[in-house]
Each structure stands twice: as C-alpha cells, then as structure tokens.
Amino acid sequence: MKRREAIQRLTAVLGGTLLGADSLMARQIDWEALDALSESASIGLFSKRQIRLLNEIADTILPETGTPGAKAAKVGQFMAVIVSDCWEKTDQDVFLAGLVTLEERCKKHSENLPALYAAAMPCTFS
Amino acid sequence: MTYDAIVIGSGISGGWAAKELTEKGLKVLLLERGRNIQHVTDYTTASKRIWEFPHRGRLTNAMKANHPVQKRDYPYSEFNPDFWVDDLECPYTEVKRFDWYRGFHVGGKSLMWGRQSYRWSDFDFEANAKDGYGVDWPIRYADLAPWYDYVEAFAGISGSLEGMPQLPDGQFLPPMEMNCVEKDVAARIKTSYEDRRRMIIGRVANLTQPHNGRGNCQYRNLCSRGCPFGAYFSTQSSTLPAAVKTGNLTLRPFSLVNQILYDKNKKRARGVLVIDAETMETREYEAKVIFLCASTLASTFLLLNSIDAGALPDGLGNSSGQLGHNLMDHHFRCGAWGKAEGYEDQYYYGRRPNGVYIPRFRNLFGDTRNYLRGFGYQGAAGREGWQREIAEMQIGGALKDALSEPGQWTMGLGGFGEMLPYAENKVYLDKSKKDKWGQHVLAIDCELKENEHKMREDMKNDAAEMLEAAGIKAVQTYDSGSFPGMAIHEMGTARMGHDPKTSVLNRWNQMHDVPNVFVTDGSCMTSAACQNPSLTYMAITARAAHFAVEELKKGNL
Numbered sequence: 176m177k178r179r180e181a182i183q184r185l186t187a188v189l190g191g192t193l194l195g196a197d198s199l200m201a202r203q204i205d206w207e208a209l210d211a212l213s214e215s216a217s218i219g220l221f222s223k224r225q226i227r228l229l230n231e232i233a234d235t236i237l238p239e240t241g242t243p244g245a246k247a248a249k250v251g252q253f254m255a256v257i258v259s260d261c262w263e264k265t266d267q268d269v270f271l272a273g274l275v276t277l278e279e280r281c282k283k284h285s286e287n288l289p290a291l292y293a294a295a296m297p298c299t300f301s
Numbered sequence: 302m303t304y305d306a307i308v309i310g311s312g313i314s315g316g317w318a319a320k321e322l323t324e325k326g327l328k329v330l331l332l333e334r335g336r337n338i339q340h341v342t343d344y345t346t347a348s349k350r351i352w353e354f355p356h357r358g359r360l361t362n363a364m365k366a367n368h369p370v371q372k373r374d375y376p377y378s379e380f381n382p383d384f385w386v387d388d389l390e391c392p393y394t395e396v397k398r399f400d401w402y403r404g405f406h407v408g409g410k411s412l413m414w415g416r417q418s419y420r421w422s423d424f425d426f427e428a429n430a431k432d433g434y435g436v437d438w439p440i441r442y443a444d445l446a447p448w449y450d451y452v453e454a455f456a457g458i459s460g461s462l463e464g465m466p467q468l469p470d471g472q473f474l475p476p477m478e479m480n481c482v483e484k485d486v487a488a489r490i491k492t493s494y495e496d497r498r499r500m501i502i503g504r505v506a507n508l509t510q511p512h513n514g515r516g517n518c519q520y521r522n523l524c525s526r527g528c529p530f531g532a533y534f535s536t537q538s539s540t541l542p543a544a545v546k547t548g549n550l551t552l553r554p555f556s557l558v559n560q561i562l563y564d565k566n567k568k569r570a571r572g573v574l575v576i577d578a579e580t581m582e583t584r585e586y587e588a589k590v591i592f593l594c595a596s597t598l599a600s601t602f603l604l605l606n607s608i609d610a611g612a613l614p615d616g617l618g619n620s621s622g623q624l625g626h627n628l629m630d631h632h633f634r635c636g637a638w639g640k641a642e643g644y645e646d647q648y649y650y651g652r653r654p655n656g657v658y659i660p661r662f663r664n665l666f667g668d669t670r671n672y673l674r675g676f677g678y679q680g681a682a683g684r685e686g687w688q689r690e691i692a693e694m695q696i697g698g699a700l701k702d703a704l705s706e707p708g709q710w711t712m713g714l715g716g717f718g719e720m721l722p723y724a725e726n727k728v729y730l731d732k733s734k735k736d737k738w739g740q741h742v743l744a745i746d747c748e749l750k751e752n753e754h755k756m757r758e759d760m761k762n763d764a765a766e767m768l769e770a771a772g773i774k775a776v777q778t779y780d781s782g783s784f785p786g787m788a789i790h791e792m793g794t795a796r797m798g799h800d801p802k803t804s805v806l807n808r809w810n811q812m813h814d815v816p817n818v819f820v821t822d823g824s825c826m827t828s829a830a831c832q833n834p835s836l837t838y839m840a841i842t843a844r845a846a847h848f849a850v851e852e853l854k855k856g857n858l
C-alpha cells in the first residue's frame with residue numbers, strides 16, 4: 176500500500192479529520208532517536224530535537240507524494256527561522272508550549288492506541 | 302561652486318527637472334540626500350527567487366525595531382529593505398497618525414512606486430472653484446495636456462484608448478491584457494450600467510514593447526526591487542540617463558539640503574546649504590534657479606526650515622501663511638471582493654504587474670451624492686494560490702496535491718478616494734526634536750473628515766454592487782481602515798494658486814515670493830483628485846522647467 180493511501184485509510188479509521196497527535200503517530204516517530212538529539216539551541220529558539228519534530232509535523236501535513244514532502248524541503252528549519260526571527264515574543268511562547276503539549280499527547284496516544292494503528296497500517300513507513 | 306540650476310531630490314519629479322533643464326543646455330547640480338543606486342547593477346534582489354530570502358519576504362523583529370513607521374504597511378519588506386529609510390534616524394511627530402513612507406537614495410520613490418499613471422481632467426482642475434474647498438487651480442487641463450503627451454511619450458505608459466472625459470486618453474503603448482474573468486466582468490459592468498461605468502486595464506508605466514532603448518516588461522511583477530530590463534519608469538531607467546547624456550549634469554549623492562539660502566535684497570534664492578549626509582560637513586552651492594523636488598513633505602520641511610536670520614520667520618516663500626497647510630492624501634483600503642465560478646480550465650500569462658481600473662463615476666454627469674468629489678477603483682481577478690484553505694482537507698498528500706493546482710478565481714476592487722484640502726490638515730516645524738543630522742523635525746497633524754468617511758460607504762457598496770451585477774458570487778465588502786500617508790500620495794502643502802495671499806506657487810510652480818525657486822513635486826497640488834498623482838507631477842515639472850529656461854533667457858529670474 177502506498178503511503179498516501181495508508182494515510183487516507185487512517186483518516187477513515189480515526190473518523191474524518193486527521194489532526195495533531197493522531198496523525199503524527201501515523202508517522203511512527205522514533206522518539207528515542209529524537210530524545211538523543213541535543214536540546215541546545217540550533218536555529219534561533221529551537222534545538223535540533225525540536226526542529227526534527229517540526230519536520231515530522233510538517234511532513235504529516237505535506238507529505239511526499241509525486242513531489243518531495245515538507246521534511247525534504249526542510250520546512251522544520253524554516254519554521255524555526257520564521258518563529259525565532261519574525262514572531263512576537265507572546266506568539267513564540269504559545270508556539271513553543273504547543274510543541275511540548277503535542278509531544279506529550281503523541282506519546283500518550285502511542286501507548287493507548289497500538290491496535291488501532293496496527294489496523295490502519297499493515298505496512299510500515301520509512 | 303556655481304551652477305545654472307540646482308535640482309533638489311532625484312525622485313520622479315527631480316529626475317524630470319534634471320532631464321529637462323540639462324537638455325535645454327543648463328549646467329545642473331542634482332542634489333540627493335541618499336546614496337547612489339546604479340541602474341541594474343545595484344538592484345541586488347531583483348532576480349532572487351522567493352526561497353533565496355531567509356524569511357520569504359517577511360519582516361524580522363530586528364527590521365521592525367528600527368522601522369516603526371515603514372513596517373506599518375506592505376511596501377517595506379525583506380524583498381527591498383535597502384530602499385526604505387531607517388525611521389529612527391529621521392523621526393517626525395505624529396500629532397495624529399500619519400504614515401510617512403520614504404526612501405533616501407538616487408531615484409527616490411521612483412524605484413518602488415506602483416506605476417499606475419492616469420491623467421487628471423477638468424473635473425479635477427475645476428473642482429475647487431466649483432464647490433469652494435481650497436483655492437482655484439491656476440491651470441486647467443488644456444495647460445497640462447501637451448505636457449502629459451510629452452512625458453507619456455518619453456516615460457512609456459501602456460494603456461487603452463477609452464474616450465472618457467473624466468480620464469483623458471494619452472500617448473499610450475499597447476495595453477496589457479485583462480484575464481478571462483476581468484474581461485467578462487468588464488463586459489457585464491458596461492452593459493449593466495449602460496456604459497456610465499467602465500472597467501479598463503490599468504494604465505501603467507511598464508513597457509509593453511521596447512521603448513527608447515529600454516527592454517519590454519517580462520511580466521514578473523517584481524518591480525519594486527528595481528528592474529534589470531529598465532522596463533518600468535524610474536529615474537534610473539529613464540530621466541537620469543537622458544540627463545547624463547547631455548554632459549550637463551553633476552549628480553551629488555549624500556547631499557542633504559538643509560536650507561535654501563535667500564538674498565533679501567534681490568528677493569531671490571542664491572543657493573543651498575548642504576549637509577554631507579555621511580561626514581556631516583556643510584557646504585554651499587549657488588545657482589540662478591532652484592528646482593525643489595524633494596517630495597511633498599520633505600520640500601515643505603526644507604522651505605519651513607530655511608529661516609534666514611529673522612528675515613523669514615515663517616519659512617521661505619510663506620508670506621501667504623499657507624506653507625504646510627492643506628495636506629491631502631488619498632484614502633483607500635476599502636472595497637469588495639468575491640468568487641468567480643467556473644473558468645477552471647483557464648489561466649493567465651506570467652505575473653502581470655498591473656491590474657484593472659474603474660474611473661470615477663460619482664458626482665459626475667448628473668449623479669449627485671451626499672459628499673463631494675469621487676473615487677476610482679483598482680482591482681484584479683486571479684486564482685487563489687497554495688496558501689488558500691481547502692474545505693475538509695487539513696493535512697496530507699491529497700491536500701498537498703490539491704494545493705499544487707491553481708485555486709478558485711476571485712475578483713476584488715479597492716477604491717481610491719479624493720480627500721478635500723482642509724487648511725487645518727497641516728505640517729509645521731517641531732523644534733523639540735532633532736534628526737540624525739541635527740535638523741528639527743516635522744510635526745504632522747492630518748485626518749480624514751466627514752466627506753471622506755461618507756465616500757467610503759459608497760466605495761464599499763458600489764464595488765459590491767458592480768461585482769454582483771457582473772455575476773461574481775459570495776461578494777463581501779471590506780474596510781481595512783486608511784490613515785493619511787498610507788496611500789503615499791501626500792500632496793498640497795505648498796499649493797499653486799492665482800493669488801499670492803492665499804497660495805505659495807503661481808501657475809508655473811514658481812514661488813510668488815521668490816521667483817527663482819520652483820516647487821514641482823506633490824506639494825504644489827491644489828487639490829488631490831482621485832487618480833494616482835505622479836504622472837501629473839511629471840507633466841507639471843516638465844512644463845515648469847521649460848518656463849524657467851525661457852524666463853532665464855529673458856533675464857527675468
């Protein structure tokens with residue numbers, strides 16, 4: 176099954192819209208690898224680890240299809256630049272806090288929903 | 302050093318003054334407060350792709366910090382940041398909010414302007430006389446018509462011949478083309494309003510064919526970064542090379558004119574006092590005639606600031622007391638837009654740096670409203686891009702693929718309204734502050750009033766009505782609010798008039814009080830009309846320059 180079809184199937188399983196934590200989980204993020212990345216600032220306010228996470232989120236929204244996806248286009252790095260250089264402090268704070276919340280919810284879901292994902296994803300993504 | 306003429310400012314009007322005066326054989330010193338920008342080679346961002354800008358054009362917090370005024374609207378961006386002033390270096394006092402957009406460099410705002418170029422008509426030149434606001438214009442359309450011909454033929458204005466009395470035709474290059482939706486909307490407006498309203502292609506200073514050795518426009522819509530093809534009118538592409546070619550021009554960048562020097566006995570200006578903008582050294586230059594073309598408020602400031610040891614307490618040429626008063630701009634940022642259904646199989650060529658235009662129809666030809674004067678519209682139809690929302694698809698490959706295709710057709714119209722000349726809308730010297738060069742600053746006290754606010758209701762509703770009549774769906778009106786200065790058509794603070802008691806300049810843009818000083822930028826305007834004004838500055842400048850040369854020859858200056 177192609178990745179696009181898989182995500183569409185997953186959308187159906189989860190009931191219509193595929194958002195936030197649920198859809199991120201479809202990516203089977205390797206949290207351990209992510210955790211191993213440095214927390215120190217890499218681009219502006221963002222660490223390498225956060226940038227990798229941003230890339231996963233972006234690639235969930237705009238995945239590879241006939242053309243490369245957001246990760247390949249380094250959208251995570253781009254988001255880090257824009258939020259750090261252009262956003263107001265208050266908006267930056269909301270963004271950074273949201274990233275933490277998203278990650279927590281993802282991890283929780285991954286414990287609760289293994290069966291669902293197994294059904295949705297008979298093949299693995301790389 | 303002594304010259305025949307000094308031109309202050311190298312923007313749209315100063316470029317024309319320099320060209321005309323040098324071509325007539327005068328030795329001209331062109332003084333520009335900012336740096337030089339060489340045509341083509343100094344347009345450093347002109348050919349960059351969007352992804353070569355780290356912030357894709359957005360302003361960073363660092364850019365916003367020293368551009369508290371320039372950041373207020375779209376023109377200042379990461380695409381051409383060097384074309385805009387550092388607001389902290391040249392502050393002014395906003396008694397009421399006034400957005401003052403400026404660029405100090407050779408070429409002035411001719412590099413960044415929107416290039417919409419419309420003639421004014423006698424409905425405009427007679428307006429003050431008819432309704433009593435301001436003073437009567439000392440000229441009529443017939444005085445300016447040959448000069449419009451003259452500047453259009455040189456500058457290269459593309460447009461269509463329409464035969465509309467409120468928007469006289471000119472010497473046009475072939476018009477740009479409307480897209481399929483615009484064509485249909487134009488046809489439907491024409492029939493719905495029995496030709497009392499008409500939507501035409503914008504008249505724009507972009508070349509639709511090679512012209513005077515300049516290349517034609519490549520439809521990139523990146524003009525405000527400078528054009529590598531010289532395909533739009535700017536000082537650099539047009540008037541400056543013509544002036545240089547005569548061998549009569551001396552261009553001096555970094556030359557901030559601080560005062561015009563006045564000879565009390567002869568009642569003439571004898572020259573200018575210049576501050577070197579880099580070293581702060583001062584220097585004097587003398588000339589027989591001075592053309593003041595530093596842009597409306599900068600020229601007015603310079604006249605107010607030319608206070609010669611008590612002899613001119615109110616500024617140069619200000620015996621009328623009108624200097625600094627009657628400030629006008631256009632008011633805009635309101636109109637309507639909606640969706641055009643169908644046409645999905647159609648697209649358009651390139652990125653046309655121009656839109657459509659609906660000339661004024663209110664308070665004309667028997668129509669009367671509860672306000673005076675009128676407005677025109679600029680607009681365009683286009684297809685939505687990838688930043689649009691797609692219903693029921695928030696993420697995923699299907700969304701991405703859908704966004705890669707052009708979206709829905711939309712069509713919008715935005716009004717540009719005339720602002721009346723009010724004596725109390727004014728600027729004056731604020732001696733409590735100084736700029737980087739030790740000059741006092743300008744205080745600006747200007748607001749829209751009832752006439753403008755009433756007009757804005759029509760600007761919204763008429764747009765919606767026309768779009769609906771043209772079959773556009775889901776039409777919505779908008780009013781994003783307009784503060785004086787935002788339209789960057791500030792004018793009127795050294796107005797022309799018949800009477801030296803109520804005006805600063807005569808019908809030749811010559812100061813009533815100081816006959817060898819000519820002011821030909823927007824400060825000379827006696828009313829504001831609703832058309833973009835710069836073409837009129839060009840025509841007025843060329844006309845004044847020819848008059849000045851004749852007067853010099855006759856020994857009258």
Ligand SMILES: Cc1cc2nc3c(=O)[nH]c(=O)nc-3n(C[C@H](O)[C@H](O)[C@H](O)COP(=O)(O)OP(=O)(O)OC[C@H]3O[C@@H](n4cnc5c(N)ncnc54)[C@H](O)[C@@H]3O)c2cc1C
Pocket residue numbers: 309310311312313314315332333334335376402404405406407408409410411413414415416417418556557558559594595596597599600603789790822823833834835836838
């Ligand atoms: C984004 C934008 C879009 C626009 N769109 C349109 C449009 O579509 N149609 C239209 O008609 N108009 C448009 N305008 C307005 C147009 O740019 C101005 O009307 C026009 O440039 C004014 O010409 P100017 O010669 O008076 O002033 P400027 O072009 O501003 O030139 C003045 C020059 O004088 C210099 N100067 C100032 N003070 C001094 C001093 N004391 N000593 C020496 N030099 C000095 C400045 O540095 C500058 O170079 C637009 C402007 C902008 C910014």
Ligand code: SF4
Pocket residue numbers: 507508517518519520521522523524525527528529530531532533654
């Ligand atoms: S759109 Fe035309 S005039 Fe504007 S920069 Fe490009 S080629 Fe030059």
